[in-house]
Amino acid sequence: MRAPLPTPLVTVEVADTLRRGVPAVLVAFPGDPVRLGPGGEDVTDPGEVGGAAGATVRQGRTWVVGVGEGAPGDWRRAGASLVRALHADAERSGEATFDVRLPGDVTAEAVAAFTLGAAVGGYRFKVTGEDPPARVKSLRLVTGGAQTGAEAGAGDAGAGVPLADAVRKANALAAATSLGRDLANTPSNVKDPSWLASAAVKAARGVPGLRVDVRDEKWLAEQGFGGVLAVGGGSSRPPRFVELTWSGAEGGPHVVLVGKGITFDTGGISIKPADGMHLMRTDMSGGAAVIAALVAIARQGLPVRVTGLVPAAENHVSGSAYRPGDVITHYGGTTTEVTNTDAEGRLVLADALAYAVRNLRPDVLVDVATLTGAMKVTLGVRTGGLFATDDDLAARVAEAGARVGEAWWRMPLPEDLAEDVRSDLADVRQCPPGPGGITAALFLKEFTGGVPWAHLDIAGPARADKVYDEVVVGATGFAARTLTELAETYAAASNTIE
Incomplete structure (x- = not known):
């Protein structure tokens, strides 16, 4: 496969000359x-220039880009x-680097947002035998000597933050988005599942202090991961x-993140329609x-303890596939009545959540998954569904997403529907009646x-079928930035491990 991983991104740095x-x-x-x-005095035809956010025009070797009202x-x-315009023009112009002239009073928040957009907005993943097209490689943000975003006022987000630090963090968030896209695309x-595990190991290689443990199907059987084994049982x-x-801090809260890792989903015996299955x-x-x-x-060395769990399986159809009507036993002993083999994500997540609670003693537990089509219908394709048992955690997730450009909408967990999860045949049933995203x-x-737990359903925003903002067609990398920013809110600065 000729699609270099990780996908190279435009590099962005800040300078004053x-x-x-x-x-x-x-x-x-x-x-x-x-x-x-x-530099506006050098524009030969100001009437050709618009100020709407994202409007671009080239005049000679100079480009002008609109930043709208200046919101992040x-x-x-x-x-x-x-960056998309520069990429499209790169073969003609041969230009690979540009100096972006920013106002001297630009805020750190604005610089971070521009950096993030520039880094991931031109993302391109294509499996091809052809040589890659000419691309812009770097941007230098020239701020006229401004070193921090303090000029905007002490009340503004990012005020007092060195611009170089804002760019550094934005590049780290961009790399997370890109890695998420690479893996999903x-x-x-x-x-x-083996490839995904190996990809995690490779991604962590060279990142001091990040440990990756990979367990195989024999370990899963010994430990009783009945959900993961059932879902993966139909695949070779x-x-x-x-x-x-x-372990970036000796004390402080322990944040555990759990992500659904279904590397392909046929739906199993409850097979999906052919239309759209390729997106699985x-x-x-x-x-x-x-x-x-x-x-x-x-990579940022955040002073916080975080563990990530990814139960990975391929949901396939064969003589060894699990069936509607089966009863499976999860890690820890809870049993589930299977009613739809295409609702496999919750089964693998259940094992991982139970493992986290028993073995990791988390203070905060967050799972993220492309879980239900119901959430895509409810919230569309640009907003993630947020369920939470704790108001502080819910607020942290939503606010973290807002800071990094990912939108979340909190959904209810009504008690009157909770009893519907109970099963006559087993402890719980996989697909209770009622609103699908909520019952999941x-x-x-x-x-x-x-x-304290949050469930993030990203069935809508995890994929895109058209370009908008910094998103391109295909996997979006949605939630990677939110999770990173969320972890930072729990960081204990006094407990950094060198």
Whole structure:
């Protein structure tokens, strides 16, 4: 397969001086007339320039990009649109690097958003025997000597943060997004549970302090992971269980992240319709987000304890596939009545959640999965569903997502539906009646042991069929940035491990 992993991204750095002979990018703000940032006096035809976020125009060797009203989303959209335009022009121009001239009072929040958009907005994953096209390789953000975002005022997010630090963090978040996309976009003839486990090991290689343990199907059987074994039993490619450990602090809360790792989902005996099944290569986007987040957390050296768990399996059809009507025994002994083999994600997550509660003693437990089509219908394809048993945790997730450009909407966990999870044949039933996204969450809640818990359903935003903002067609890497930012909110700065 000729699709280099990791996918190379545009590198972004901050500086206070322009380079001789390097083409410039100027910024524009909407107005009548349009307001131009530093260097605007060199624009020969101001009337051609618009200030809408993401609007781009080339005049000679100079580019102008609109940043709208200057909100973080506007800057992120501007960075992404600019890089896509530069990529499209790269073969003609031969230019591989640009100096982006920013206002001297630019905020760290704006610089971070622009960096994130520029880094991932031009992402491209393609399996091909052809040589890759010419691409822009780097941007240098020239701030006219401004070193921090303090000029915007002490009340603004990012105020007082060194711009170089804001860019460094944004690049780390971009790398997490890209890794999540790479793992999810990889075709499933290549990507099986063993491949995904190996990819986690390779991604962690060279990241000091990040440990990865991979357990095989024999270990899973010995430990009683009945959900993972049932789901993976129909495939000739056996399941795996991946555990990533980052001990960035000696004390403080222990955050455990669990991601669904279904490397391909046929639906099993409850087989899916053919239309759209090819997209099931991305059904491990939750697991990809967890792997990517752990790598990003460790690379930044965040002072927090985080463990990532990825139960990985391929849900296939064969004589050894599990059946509707089966009763499976999960890790820890809870039994589940199977009613639909295409609701496999909750079965593997249940094992991993129970394992976390019994062995890891988490203070916070978060799972993420492309779990239900119901959430895609409910919230569309740009917003993730957020379920939580703890208001503080729910607020942390939503606020973390807002800071990194990922939207979440909190959903209810109504008590009147909880009893429907009970089964006459087993302890619980896999697919209770009622609203599918909610009942799936209530099923998972049974395995959380009363630990503060959030369930993130990303069935909608994990994939995109068109370009928008910093998102491109295919896997989006959604949730990797939120998980990374969430972990940082629990960081204990005084307990850093060198």
